[in-house]
Amino acid sequence: MSVAKSDAKRVTTHVLQEMKLKGEKISMLTAYDYSMAKILDAAGVDVILVGDSASNVIAGHETTLPITLDQMVYHASSVIRAVKRALIVVDLPFGSYQGNSSEALRSAIRIMKESGAHAIKLEGGVEIKESVLRILSAGVPVMGHLGLTPQSIYKFGTYVVRAREAAEAKKLMEDATLLQECGCFSIVLEKIPAKLAKQVTKELDIPIIGIGAGPNVDGQVLVTHDMLGITTEFQPRFLRRYADLSDVMHKAVQKYIEDVKDKDFPAKDECY
Numbered sequence: 001m002s003v004a005k006s007d008a009k010r011v012t013t014h015v016l017q018e019m020k021l022k023g024e025k026i027s028m029l030t031a032y033d034y035s036m037a038k039i040l041d042a043a044g045v046d047v048i049l050v051g052d053s054a055s056n057v058i059a060g061h062e063t064t065l066p067i068t069l070d071q072m073v074y075h076a077s078s079v080i081r082a083v084k085r086a087l088i089v090v091d092l093p094f095g096s097y098q099g100n101s102s103e104a105l106r107s108a109i110r111i112m113k114e115s116g117a118h119a120i121k122l123e124g125g126v127e128i129k130e131s132v133l134r135i136l137s138a139g140v141p142v143m144g145h146l147g148l149t150p151q152s153i154y155k156f157g158t159y160v161v162r163a164r165e166a167a168e169a170k171k172l173m174e175d176a177t178l179l180q181e182c183g184c185f186s187i188v189l190e191k192i193p194a195k196l197a198k199q200v201t202k203e204l205d206i207p208i209i210g211i212g213a214g215p216n217v218d219g220q221v222l223v224t225h226d227m228l229g230i231t232t233e234f235q236p237r238f239l240r241r242y243a244d245l246s247d248v249m250h251k252a253v254q255k256y257i258e259d260v261k262d263k264d265f266p267a268k269d270e271c272y
């Protein structure tokens, strides 16, 4: 890939590390398609996550488990074409990296080669150590994901806050330290007590991005469809809605239908 001059201001994993050192918060949001990614990048978001939450918000599945590697490559390629500045991280989907580090490497390489993404994210700690090391050995930057890891939802059985108990909190801290030692450039902490997230952020050198992990982390991530109010059913405490686009879109579509039925659309100046 030729590094064009316009790439000079791109957010890189090194930029995120500098932001942590300077105490500058990192903003991260999800995108799965060209149009949304273009809006997020133009607004100045630092990191765009092509999350496997596409399985929920785009495909309408109940969990993130059904989405495939082919589908993630498709979403990531669409996002990549829109983005000039943000760092693009892509989730490795369920079943593409657990328990087999060779397959994990193949999956990560497919994402990087076929979409042009900048980094990958995977869920878990010590259980996926071999996969993490193998992917990193190929020069692919890896973001970890601990706490509530939606790909393990059938193991947890519930979406409640994780690591409230001392033993689970201890394991989370050990996993976070391990991921840093392996060479991960950042970790997402999902739905854990704010106090624990603060401790992890303080003890680790790499940037920690929280979702439902309180304010004392290095950055925040939300699912864009949730924070824009495109989805309406999902209402966890940590979610702040910045718009009610579902309502805006509903009203716009109703007005369009009305205009079509009333023969008000198209008007003379909308014709050739």
Ligand code: KIV
Pocket: 030, 049, 050, 051, 052, 053, 054, 091, 188, 190, 211, 221, 222, 223
């Ligand atoms: O898939 C996703 O959107 C995520 C975020 C919730 C961090 O992993």
